[in-house]
Amino acid sequence: MVLLKGLPWHRSYVALEGLKQMLWGFEALRIFDDKLSKALSEVKDAKNRIRSLLTRGSESRHRDMVRMAETVTEDLDKRYSRLKNAHSSIL
Numbered sequence: 676m677v678l679l680k681g682l683p684w685h686r687s688y689v690a691l692e693g694l695k696q697m698l699w700g701f702e703a704l705r706i707f708d709d710k711l712s713k714a715l716s717e718v719k720d721a722k723n724r725i726r727s728l729l730t731r732g733s734e735s736r737h738r739d740m741v742r743m744a745e746t747v748t749e750d751l752d753k754r755y756s757r758l759k760n761a762h763s764s765i766l
Contacts, residue, residue, distance in 0.1 A: 704765065711762050718758060722751045 729744040736744075 708762070708765060711758075711765075715755075715759060715762055718755055722748075722755055725751060 726748050729748060733741050733744065
């Protein structure tokens with residue numbers, strides 16, 4: 676109402692409290708976004724390091740070990756994609 680009718684802010688306690696809550700919510704969302712962005716970066720780096728370790732020397736491994744390593748890297752990719760999708764949905 677304050678915005679629509681141009682009423683003075685200092686006379687509307689309810690409007691001020693609502694504005695405070697919205698601003699706190701936006702700030703919490705910004706902090707969450709920052710932390711999730713950092714976590715995504717770290718997960719991506721770890722995923723790449725794990726993939727590198729699992730593929731190193733794979734030509735000398737038994738085929739069952741190679742398949743298990745492929746399964747692990749596929750699972751990492753799926754989980755990373757889910758986390759990335761969750762992050763993009765809050766933006």
